[in-house]
Amino acid sequence: MADSSRFDFERVLAHKFPEKIYTYTERDVVIYALGVGACGRNPVDTDELKYAYHESGPQFIQVLPTFASLFSLGYVTDGSGVPGLPYDKRLLLHGQQYIEIYKPLPPKASLQNEVTLAGLHDKGKAAILELETKALLYRLSGDYNPLHSDPKMAQVAGFSRPILHGLCTLGFAVRAIIKCICKGDPHIVKNILGRFLLHVYPGETLITEMWLEGLRVLYQTKVKERNRTVLSGYVDLRGLTSSL
Known part of the structure; x- marks a missing residue:
């Protein structure tokens, strides 16, 4: 990612990101849901059609909780970067994601987005930058990093071909948990943790295994x-249906 000897740690940790307004519409919500596989096997799946269509109108479409992962896109990949931290934004890889849901997201909103730098960890050849955020289909949700679309850039990063967005893999996993454990109800998801362990190539088959321990789903x-684990973590729930 960068030579750690060139880091200005004090400058990095003192950096203040500007507040931004994140605006999205029902169309963005639908594109995201389709991008993480909603209705992929069955276009009229009763558990998942609500993420793309509602008979009473788009204002009643439900939002997958992992949609919140889009709110901080661009803070470290736009042209301004992070002062004191030289890096090639095209080679950024996602290491971990945590999301806490206080109430269901509306299908259309303008949000005041505040991002703070939570920590910087020197990893020798690379560094881990932690961001704490408040407030070719998946790319349409806003992450246009060429690592996920340009074969030449993927090879520069050490991959044989473009890789799938880590947050897309997370969306697939949490969607499976909502369908299997939450009986299709996204509103009972309280928080989400995902650790990205290995890359995924577009077109590969994702299998999510899950275990329920109280109100926590380990997955x-x-x-x-390739029979390789690419993602692990947990999802905490607000409650469970009586049928579980």
């Missing part, structure tokens, strides 16, 4: 073709 997602 891991594997790539079927």
Whole structure:
């Protein structure tokens, strides 16, 4: 990512990101849902059609909780970067994501977005930058990093071909948990943690295994073709339906 000897740690940790307004519409919500596989196997799936269509109008469409991961896009990949931290924004890889949901997201909103730098960890050849945020289909949700679309850039980063967005893999996993454990109700998701362990190539089959321990769902997602675990974490729930 960058030579750690060139980091100005004090400058990095003192950096204040500007507040931004994040505006999205029902169309953005639908594109995101389709991008993480909603209705992919069955276009009229009763558990998932609500993320793309509602008979009473788009204002009643429900929002997947992982949609919140889009709110901080651009803070470290736009042209301004982070002062004191030289890096190639095209080679950024996502290491971990945590989301806490206080109430269901509306299908259309303008949000005041505040992002703070939570920490910087020197990893030798790379560094881990932690961001704490408040407030070719998946790319349409706003992450246009060429690592996920440009074969030449993927090779520069050490991959044989473009890789899938880590947050897209997280969206697939949490959607599976909502369908299997939450009986299709996204509103009972309280918070989400995902650790990205290995890359995924577009077209590979994702298998999510899950275990329920009280109100916490432990999960891991594997790539079927390589039998490798690519994502693990947990989802905390507000409650469970009586049928579980």
